[in-house]
Amino acid sequence: MNNFSDDFLWGAATSAYQIEGAYNLDGKGDSIWDTFCRTRGNIRDNSSGEIACDHLNRYKEDVGIMSDIGLQSYRFSVSWPRILPNGTGAVNSKGLDFYDRLIDELLEKDIKPFITLFHWDLPQKIQDQGGWLNPDIAQWFGDYAAILSDKYSDRVHNWFTINEPQVVICLGHYMGSKAPGHKLELKEVLLALHNSLLAHGQSVRALRSNAHSEIKIGPVPTGHVAYPKDESPENIKAAYDATFSIHKTGEDIHDLYKWKGMVNSAWNFAWYTDPIFLGKYPEEGLELLGSDVPDYTDEDMKLISEPVDFCGINSYSGYQVKYDPDNRWVCDDRPIGNNQTAFKWNVTPDVLYWGPRFFYERYKKPIFITENGLSAHDWVDSKGEVHDPQRIQFLSEYLKHYKRAASESIPVKGYFLWSFLDNFEWEQGYEERFGLVHVDFQTQKRTLKSSAKWYSNCIKTNGAEL
Numbered sequence: 001m002n003n004f005s006d007d008f009l010w011g012a013a014t015s016a017y018q019i020e021g022a023y024n025l026d027g028k029g030d031s032i033w034d035t036f037c038r039t040r041g042n043i044r045d046n047s048s049g050e051i052a053c054d055h056l057n058r059y060k061e062d063v064g065i066m067s068d069i070g071l072q073s074y075r076f077s078v079s080w081p082r083i084l085p086n087g088t089g090a091v092n093s094k095g096l097d098f099y100d101r102l103i104d105e106l107l108e109k110d111i112k113p114f115i116t117l118f119h120w121d122l123p124q125k126i127q128d129q130g131g132w133l134n135p136d137i138a139q140w141f142g143d144y145a146a147i148l149s150d151k152y153s154d155r156v157h158n159w160f161t162i163n164e165p166q167v168v169i170c171l172g173h174y175m176g177s178k179a180p181g182h183k184l185e186l187k188e189v190l191l192a193l194h195n196s197l198l199a200h201g202q203s204v205r206a207l208r209s210n211a212h213s214e215i216k217i218g219p220v221p222t223g224h225v226a227y228p229k230d231e232s233p234e235n236i237k238a239a240y241d242a243t244f245s246i247h248k249t250g251e252d253i254h255d256l257y258k259w260k261g262m263v264n265s266a267w268n269f270a271w272y273t274d275p276i277f278l279g280k281y282p283e284e285g286l287e288l289l290g291s292d293v294p295d296y297t298d299e300d301m302k303l304i305s306e307p308v309d310f311c312g313i314n315s316y317s318g319y320q321v322k323y324d325p326d327n328r329w330v331c332d333d334r335p336i337g338n339n340q341t342a343f344k345w346n347v348t349p350d351v352l353y354w355g356p357r358f359f360y361e362r363y364k365k366p367i368f369i370t371e372n373g374l375s376a377h378d379w380v381d382s383k384g385e386v387h388d389p390q391r392i393q394f395l396s397e398y399l400k401h402y403k404r405a406a407s408e409s410i411p412v413k414g415y416f417l418w419s420f421l422d423n424f425e426w427e428q429g430y431e432e433r434f435g436l437v438h439v440d441f442q443t444q445k446r447t448l449k450s451s452a453k454w455y456s457n458c459i460k461t462n463g464a465e466l
Helices: 032-037 055-069 093-108 137-152 165-173 186-209 233-243 270-278 283-292 298-304 351-363 389-407 450-460
Strands: 009-013 073-077 112-118 158-163 216-220 225-228 311-314 318-324 328-331 367-371 412-418 437-439 446-448
Touching (some): 073 412, 225 233, 233 328
Parallel strands (some): 073 112, 112 158
Antiparallel strands (some): 437 446
């Protein structure tokens, strides 16, 4: 049975730093990831994205593979320092030209381009001026968005603003495990996140005011969706409350994230999405965080809540909860030996039903799953093939839950599998493989995995065969 709408879009996603390579070609400036990778020990295998998948030089081959798989849409990010080497000021025309060629190639293959403005590769020159702690970053980001809208909006009609701000701020500015590698205090972390919200708002205004055709825009938050132990009304309410709750540390929820002292106030959905969709920070968070919350004005919230058209959700894993009369909800302990990916992320397919359902109930906007997938132990066998049955099983189970959301008239509009290619997986280097397509990083040879062929059939049947 097929419950996905006729205009549902099947796609895959990537990000600029993880696949493009050509880190210093044609006038590109350094990003914070170029800088971060140069310090030995920051990356597990001491690698970098300097070459990555060499996509900048191989984009035609890659788009051809997308077409062979049958992708209907492709979500990619633009490298801010490739467009503005200094983050502001002079525009690098050769950088603009690359994405021009990529967009035209996609359209020629009947693949709809979805642009993400920012996927973590902040220009180093912006970082040198304080990065996300500098209040001017909102205007700088808006100026950058205006350039892209003016250049590409005649052909690109769907835009995402900032990918996973929770990761950018929490892991990059609190835990220090991602670029720029800072370990800030809570007050600074919340200020950086507030500035990212202002930047989102400025980019929405800039995209619309410089557009040459009708465009649609949305944010891309991430987090852990809670799902109910069973479908009693009490447990469903508990899961909804847990999904949008604010907690100061991971210990508050049974060390869910296993990050001691984790600033969960920034690693959650509502602290980021409530301001965008509801025009206010959640009261629970304001009460909990108190004086650490940055000063803000009504004009700030007006900017942050500029109207958007849809919401992206990057969703990989969640946690099961049940109602508790004293605490509203409590986590259920995971069973010993529960299913995990190669990355040791828990396999919880329920999140692709409950996430879209809860987000639509709260925000009343159409939903895209903008990332979903797994890292698996994939290698080329003696016959030159790559078999990844775990990925096929993972995708099948998750998409069955997403189909349930569609069957209940939740407006799910598309699915972007993470990722199209094996790529540079940030601080894990090249030791985690998320791709539908295997990449030999010594030769750059691309090999379709079994999952790519399975996904191709899924697309052909519009999800009827899972």
